[in-house]
Amino acid sequence: MAAAWTAAAAVTGLWLLLLLALAAATRNPDVEAGPATANLAPHSPAVVDLITGGWRLCDEAASATLLDLAARGVVGVEEIGPELSLVRLRGEPGGLRPYERLVYDHVRALAVDGVVATGALAEGSRDLGRWWKSFRRKVIAEAREQGLSRARWSRAHAALLTVAAALPAAAIGIAANISDKDHEAGIGAAVVSFAGLLALMGRLNGERGTAEGARAAAHWLGVRAHLGTTGRFAEQPAASVTIWGRHLAYAAALGLAPRAVTSLPVSTPADDSRAWSDYGGMWHVVHVRYPSRLLWGRSPGSVVVRGLAAGWFAGFFAWMLLVAASAFDVWPRGLVVPAALLVGLAVAGPPILFALSDLTGPVTVEGQIVRLRRFRDGGKGGDNARWTYWCAIDEGGAREVRAMCLGGDMWEPLREGDRVRAAAGRRTGWIRRIEVIEGSRLRNAASYDDTGEHLVDAPENLGEVPVLPDPAPLRSTDQTRPYRHRRNE
Numbered sequence: 001m002a003a004a005w006t007a008a009a010a011v012t013g014l015w016l017l018l019l020l021a022l023a024a025a026t027r028n029p030d031v032e033a034g035p036a037t038a039n040l041a042p043h044s045p046a047v048v049d050l051i052t053g054g055w056r057l058c059d060e061a062a063s064a065t066l067l068d069l070a071a072r073g074v075v076g077v078e079e080i081g082p083e084l085s086l087v088r089l090r091g092e093p094g095g096l097r098p099y100e101r102l103v104y105d106h107v108r109a110l111a112v113d114g115v116v117a118t119g120a121l122a123e124g125s126r127d128l129g130r131w132w133k134s135f136r137r138k139v140i141a142e143a144r145e146q147g148l149s150r151a152r153w154s155r156a157h158a159a160l161l162t163v164a165a166a167l168p169a170a171a172i173g174i175a176a177n178i179s180d181k182d183h184e185a186g187i188g189a190a191v192v193s194f195a196g197l198l199a200l201m202g203r204l205n206g207e208r209g210t211a212e213g214a215r216a217a218a219h220w221l222g223v224r225a226h227l228g229t230t231g232r233f234a235e236q237p238a239a240s241v242t243i244w245g246r247h248l249a250y251a252a253a254l255g256l257a258p259r260a261v262t263s264l265p266v267s268t269p270a271d272d273s274r275a276w277s278d279y280g281g282m283w284h285v286v287h288v289r290y291p292s293r294l295l296w297g298r299s300p301g302s303v304v305v306r307g308l309a310a311g312w313f314a315g316f317f318a319w320m321l322l323v324a325a326s327a328f329d330v331w332p333r334g335l336v337v338p339a340a341l342l343v344g345l346a347v348a349g350p351p352i353l354f355a356l357s358d359l360t361g362p363v364t365v366e367g368q369i370v371r372l373r374r375f376r377d378g379g380k381g382g383d384n385a386r387w388t389y390w391c392a393i394d395e396g397g398a399r400e401v402r403a404m405c406l407g408g409d410m411w412e413p414l415r416e417g418d419r420v421r422a423a424a425g426r427r428t429g430w431i432r433r434i435e436v437i438e439g440s441r442l443r444n445a446a447s448y449d450d451t452g453e454h455l456v457d458a459p460e461n462l463g464e465v466p467v468l469p470d471p472a473p474l475r476s477t478d479q480t481r482p483y484r485h486r487r488n489e
Contacts, residue, residue: 008171029214033221045253051217055207062266068249079239085118099138117283120276122265148213169194224254233257275370280396296429297405300355311348318343358425367395406431
């Protein structure tokens, strides 16, 4: 038995040595920064972000792409005030790269009369994970076409590691079967081991640079050194692209313009508590609060039950305290029950009155949905999970909105940006009925170019290569979240 496990460990160790040897042989080339220069090579900011970030695409690539579009006159960025900047579309562009078209289409989907607030670029109904994966693959496709990048492992490498992984998996299966003959655990152990080794192989995989890519990266690091000493780009807002032109876009791609990148949250998830709305005709920020659900956000019936329960417990504990007090002649015995009843009524009364008021006289709330969220509310997870469904409606009269709750069946068909009319309780925060007056222009914005030359063998770990080609590319069912990297400076 011990010999079998020793043999399995030895075979597994040999496979790990093979994996590490291939990883070392296919590592990225060393890149040393070239001399400081102001010459911009003919690579896009997104490609520059890829090759100077260790062949990992960083968050700022999408923002840098938008800045580049602004520098080339495809869009305009205007600073209206200290808290408001706008992106303005300038006609239908032609000749955009696939990933530039992806960014432009996102801006166009959000724009009202050709204008969108920069802070609102995080809004929209797109699946951000799928959007980011599509953007990343398009950038990688161009880098490979230019000879700057390639998959870390060839198909031969992947096949070798996969076939070799079968040996330690079989050895582990045999050892497990010898150790536990009664339950025949060998097959299960072999399958699990094989899957684990392949997962480890995938984790070490990635995009790697070519010799030409290393030379290009060295040049751009020289550009970075020049821009870092001459431009003060860290202080520049996105609107300063009208002054700095493409230099600001490349500074953003090289990690030198954090203020401009932060103000253009193209690849950033929308903030749950801070939304942008154009309801009323002008873009503005709406702060969304999600109150405690002690009573808020519950149906009137639930509020009544909770009020009665709270009143009963309050009255019961008051009665116990008063009985003890009366035993020491601190409280009159004849007033114990009346006082306990009074405490119970005082606790139960307000919630019940609030619920009855909302039940008999709900108010009409009309405006634009700025946030639709659902949060887990207890349960064991999976099919038994319970959710709280929140809906924040901007009525145009306040810059702070309390999100209200509603049933999941009403919540599901709604979309952010819908203009709705709802019957709701102001005191309990429960929406009884809701109807869509005007559908959100974002309802169809989730569709974007997800086919074409960008479909390269580059799943989560950028250069990952399957042993056999996929029969069909991933489509809209792919819900993988983005795998992003930040540059450590």
